[in-house]
Amino acid sequence: MFTRRINASPRGARQARTLARDQLNGWGIPYDSELSDAAAQIVAELAANAATHGRVPGRSFELRLLLLAGTLRIELADTRAECAPPREARLPPDEAESGRGLVLVAALAEEWGVESREIGKTVWARLSLG
Numbered sequence: 001m002f003t004r005r006i007n008a009s010p011r012g013a014r015q016a017r018t019l020a021r022d023q024l025n026g027w028g029i030p031y032d033s034e035l036s037d038a039a040a041q042i043v044a045e046l047a048a049n050a051a052t053h054g055r056v057p058g059r060s061f062e063l064r065l066l067l068l069a070g071t072l073r074i075e076l077a078d079t080r081a082e083c084a085p086p087r088e089a090r091l092p093p094d095e096a097e098s099g100r101g102l103v104l105v106a107a108l109a110e111e112w113g114v115e116s117r118e119i120g121k122t123v124w125a126r127l128s129l130g
Contacts, residue, residue: 002065006047008078013047016063020074023065029072035127038108039065039072042125045101046076049123071110072127079120 002023006012020043024036043063050061064075105112109125 001067002063004063005060006063008051008059008061010048010051012060013044013051016047016061016076017044019063020065024072027067029129035072035129038127039074042074042105042108042127043076045105046074046123046125049101050076050078067129070129072129073124074109074127075122075124077117077120077122 002019004016004019006016006019017040021031021036021040024039025031029036029039047061047063059079062075062077064073064077066073066075102112105125108127110128112123112125115122115124
């Protein structure tokens with residue numbers, strides 16, 4: 001398991017993506033592989049959401065990566081339970097400049113969801129290793 005607390009900012013969101021790619025490479029999932037690219041994109045989207053919607057001044061978000069029985073589970077936890085994403089990803093209106101991140105996560109992941117925590121929430125996604 002890989003766990004890292006990261007500053008909830010745009011820079012922190014970029015850092016989360018880099019850390020995830022580096023950790024996956026360390027686990028034998030090469031840079032630029034399909035799995036690494038998909039995982040990095042999911043981390044980037046979830047981290048951007050945590051930095052934008054789950055941000056509490058002075059608080060960070062937590063990135064967790066877990067290899068479990070042929071799957072990679074990606075988790076992003078923040079302290080804003082009241083800012084939970086919708087249970088189903090939907091495209092925004094055509095003229096919207098944002099709001100497509102979870103649609104992308106849903107397309108890349110085998111499944112994704114939201115879990116409540118004592119303080120905050122965890123948004124997770126699961127990818128198959130095979």
